[in-house]
Amino acid sequence: MDNELHELEAELKRLRPVAPAPAVAADIGVALAAPRRRFWAWTALPLAAGLAGVALLRSPSTPPAPVPAAAAAYKPVSAENLLYSQRDEGLVTLADGTTARRYRSSYVDTITWKNPRTQASLRWSVPRTEERVIPVSFQ
């Protein structure tokens, strides 16, 4: 690239993108305050099993390396969430009498790890169902 393009590049880098509206941060706070599921309890076991399997396949004559050491060599390169179905389940009444609409979405979450040194990769997929209950108001 010539100098002029470098100058333009530097000028662009000085521009600061506008921030999301304060309501976005507020909504994130509400969402993160909601009870969370133990995601890692489900991911740790298959990952450990997968890495142990990789270690076994790569050096069948030697005992497998301890999983934490093997796991440290793998870096996550992508985490994808594929939405494959979404259903509107209609109106429901919540415990406090509020009327809400329930949506059910089905995903396949796929996480890929890669060992940058050996280029070996490990992909883990798991189905996930998400249920959203959105209060509705009638006019």
Place this chain on the structure above:
Amino acid sequence: MTLFRKAPRTERMEDIPDDESWTDWFQRYGPKLLLCARQWTRSLADAEDVVQEAFVRFWRHQRGLGGEPQALLFTSVRRAAIDLARRNSRRSAREEQADGGLESTEPLFETPLEGDDRREAIETALRRLPAEQREVLVLKIWGELTFEQIAAQLGIPPNTAASRYRYALGALREALTAADCHG
């Protein structure tokens, strides 16, 4: 000088203190994520929804994965934008084109103390770039991703990402020069 010069050191999970709150992260990454989301969605409101969904998903499920958080955050935003586009396309096939977030009139960048005309000229030129060049430019300049990370994100070879970036910068320069000439 080659396009593949060494990228600036990016933040890694290991460098981030455990006690750093999500608000610190959101303050740091929120504007960049929103800019990226706007090119993959139809409106600013959609882009903000996408950023919210992606950030919550990242913070809850992906923050502990290790590696470079920034690349994972942008992947999360892109996936959320694709999911939203799918949901919208189910509602209305004619709304399938998801390239309107940058078409809206809301500014993309904060107004600098001086040179607001220049900012407007840059925004106009940016909006007119072909989408495939613009997304690479945005991910590189404001997302601070490497060409390898952009390539992985978009499913293209790193060389293609680099050449799209070069074309985008060239097109921007041309547009800005023309804008300067026309006053």
